[in-house]
Amino acid sequence: MLPIKSQAPAFNLESAEGTSFSFPSDQSTLICFIKEDCPTCKLIVPILQQLHQKQLLLLAIGQTKDGNDRLIKEFDLTMPLLDDSDLKVSFAYDIDTVPTLVKTSPNGSIEAQLIGFVKEEWQALLGTELTDSIDWTTLPDWRPGCGSLSVDPIIADRLRAEAENSPLRARKIEVAAADDEFEFMFDQGFSDGLPLVPPTPERVLRMLAGTRRDPQEIVAILPPNLAATTVEKVAINAVMAGCKPEYLPVVIAALEAACTDEFNAHGVMSTTMGASPVMVVNGPICDRIGMNSTLGALGQGNRANATIGRAVRLTLRNMGGAKPGGTERSTLGNPMKFTMCFAESEARSPWEPLHVERGFAATDSVVTLFGMTSGPVLIVDQTSVASEQLASSMAMCLQSVHHPKSYMGSDTLLVVCPEHLDTLQRDGEMSKAQLRRIIQDSLAKPLKELAQDEQSGVGIAAETLAKMDATRQNKRVTKFPNDADIHIVVAGSDAGKFSGAFHGWATGSIGTISVSRKIEE
Amino acid sequence: MSTILDPTDERVPVARQPTPRPTTITGNVALLDISKPRGNILLDQFEARLKERLPGVNFNRYAKPTFTKPAPDDLRQEIRARNDFVIEALAD
Numbered sequence: 001m002l003p004i005k006s007q008a009p010a011f012n013l014e015s016a017e018g019t020s021f022s023f024p025s026d027q028s029t030l031i032c033f034i035k036e037d038c039p040t041c042k043l044i045v046p047i048l049q050q051l052h053q054k055q056l057l058l059l060a061i062g063q064t065k066d067g068n069d070r071l072i073k074e075f076d077l078t079m080p081l082l083d084d085s086d087l088k089v090s091f092a093y094d095i096d097t098v099p100t101l102v103k104t105s106p107n108g109s110i111e112a113q114l115i116g117f118v119k120e121e122w123q124a125l126l127g128t129e130l131t132d133s134i135d136w137t138t139l140p141d142w143r144p145g146c147g148s149l150s151v152d153p154i155i156a157d158r159l160r161a162e163a164e165n166s167p168l169r170a171r172k173i174e175v176a177a178a179d180d181e182f183e184f185m186f187d188q189g190f191s192d193g194l195p196l197v198p199p200t201p202e203r204v205l206r207m208l209a210g211t212r213r214d215p216q217e218i219v220a221i222l223p224p225n226l227a228a229t230t231v232e233k234v235a236i237n238a239v240m241a242g243c244k245p246e247y248l249p250v251v252i253a254a255l256e257a258a259c260t261d262e263f264n265a266h267g268v269m270s271t272t273m274g275a276s277p278v279m280v281v282n283g284p285i286c287d288r289i290g291m292n293s294t295l296g297a298l299g300q301g302n303r304a305n306a307t308i309g310r311a312v313r314l315t316l317r318n319m320g321g322a323k324p325g326g327t328e329r330s331t332l333g334n335p336m337k338f339t340m341c342f343a344e345s346e347a348r349s350p351w352e353p354l355h356v357e358r359g360f361a362a363t364d365s366v367v368t369l370f371g372m373t374s375g376p377v378l379i380v381d382q383t384s385v386a387s388e389q390l391a392s393s394m395a396m397c398l399q400s401v402h403h404p405k406s407y408m409g410s411d412t413l414l415v416v417c418p419e420h421l422d423t424l425q426r427d428g429e430m431s432k433a434q435l436r437r438i439i440q441d442s443l444a445k446p447l448k449e450l451a452q453d454e455q456s457g458v459g460i461a462a463e464t465l466a467k468m469d470a471t472r473q474n475k476r477v478t479k480f481p482n483d484a485d486i487h488i489v490v491a492g493s494d495a496g497k498f499s500g501a502f503h504g505w506a507t508g509s510i511g512t513i514s515v516s517r518k519i520e521e
Numbered sequence: 522m523s524t525i526l527d528p529t530d531e532r533v534p535v536a537r538q539p540t541p542r543p544t545t546i547t548g549n550v551a552l553l554d555i556s557k558p559r560g561n562i563l564l565d566q567f568e569a570r571l572k573e574r575l576p577g578v579n580f581n582r583y584a585k586p587t588f589t590k591p592a593p594d595d596l597r598q599e600i601r602a603r604n605d606f607v608i609e610a611l612a613d
Contacts, residue, residue, distance in 0.1 A: 198525050227532075
């Protein structure tokens with residue numbers, strides 16, 4: 001309800017006969033909000049009718065058109081019953097309950113408001129002279145009212161979105177009645193190829209409830225268009241992707257991470273190699289929003305995993321302009337370009353989770369982005385039984401990152417499954433650092449073995465090798481530039497000896513460096 | 522009729538017109554290598570052939586630090602300030 005002495009909002013409504021009634025006039029006025037299916041409203045309709053007969057300026061406002069017609073018929077009303085079926089006046093008066101009776105002064109300010117029916121209050125406000133044909137003794141002492149239709153959750157979001165003080169600023173697109181909104185969005189180029197949830201103002205408002213940030217705050221400057229992207233624009237794309245509002249803070253943090261010089265979203269999205277962000281979420285938010293870190297964590301079937309990744313990609317597409325055939329020039333593309341986001345199975349792992357390793361508190365919720373070109377490439381090893389045996393066996397599978405003869409150029413995200421994790425811990429506690437070292441040592445090769453030959457043009461050119469002395473030619477180089485370029489997380493179900501590895505892009509300042517961002521809840 | 526909110530950056534698309542092509546080439550021509558493999562070889566060939574055909578023209582070589590990122594502002598400004606034309610070598 002509006003405060004006493006505040007100005008009552010002006011309005012113009014029509015009665016069932018089509019007569020227009022305006023407020024304010026220069027007289028003291030009674031405004032009463034009712035709806036037909038409310039028993040308390042029906043209780044007071046005869047009082048309103050008599051006030052009208054006493055020539056009092058009364059504006060009775062009904063909330064449904066059909067209900068108004070039924071009330072006129074049932075009570076044989078001669079008073080005009082105004083149609084507020086679009087509920088804008090009820091919303092403007094901030095009505096929670098019907099009936100609500102508002103009394104205004106001649107200058108239009110609110111003098112009194114009665115909610116529901118309390119006999120003493122109504123008698124005191126109206127006086128007995130105006131209601132002398134009403135037998136007050138037959139009326140109950142009090143009756144609670146009913147909920148106003150304007151606060152019905154489904155309707156209230158629409159009303160908020162249409163109100164003058166709506167937080168929404170994005171351009172509104174009218175989809176014609178004969179047009180299919182799903183086909184329309186495909187035609188406009190908004191889609192990644194799959195159907196989208198229409199981002200109606202109501203849905204976007206509900207999405208914005210997922211963050212405390214101001215809808216107009218700029219989250220990031222998205223390449224290649226260098227588009228200043230507001231929280232509202234992220235929310236619109238999150239709606240289209242199918243997110244719940246509680247996922248929005250993850251999407252926002254992921255976009256902040258993507259749009260750093262280190263991550264280099266511009267290059268990741270446009271390279272012909274077909275890279276895409278792979279998102280790993282850590283911390284308490286994973287359980288809270290229902291992310292999957294176990295069975296099938298990297299696959300389909302979990303709404304949070306699927307739609308958070310999709311929302312990031314759609315925002316990069318629609319705001320940044322990263323579209324295939326435009327600046328996105330991937331030769332083959334890969335399914336990670338639809339979505340790739342999962343949670344780490346922290347509870348199952350004896351290791352520090354990824355975000356703690358990267359300097360965050362265990363209680364922080366963090367999203368980490370990796371620019372990856374392929375994955376998860378399966379590491380199928382069901383028979384290694386010793387820890388070091390399995391570690392070097394996993395290394396063999398990583399030989400193929402980019403190309404078996406391509407060294408020192410990329411990174412990898414190794415997703416260790418629980419059964420492999422148990423084997424790695426079987427002969428003592430193998431740390432992540434030890435696992436990384438075994439992988440690097442297993443794959444290290446002297447430079448001369450990486451020379452181009454008849455079987456492969458990938459490698460060191462013969463003339464370059466010829467300029468090296470024997471010591472240099474025998475120098476062993478590691479597959480990955482640094483041990484830290486082997487990123488390790490744990491995920492997957494307890495059954496199955498199948499880990500996976502994502503293969504990186506150009507690692508380092510030449511291309512992309514993984515970036516973590518704390519998720520603000 | 523239903524209403525949806527625009528998910529894009531709301532730029533009104535304006536078809537870009539190509540810069541008018543001069544009939545003769547004089548002055549300075551920038552040859553920009555985006556640093557993809559063998560881009561320099563392509564530009565070497567261009568430079569040699571063009572010098573034969575355009576003896577009075579100066580050719581200036583430039584390279585981006587990495588092909589994965591847009592050219593730095595300084596480089597763009599230098600190319601613009603010192604050249605009348607630019608040929609960019611893409612691809613591998």
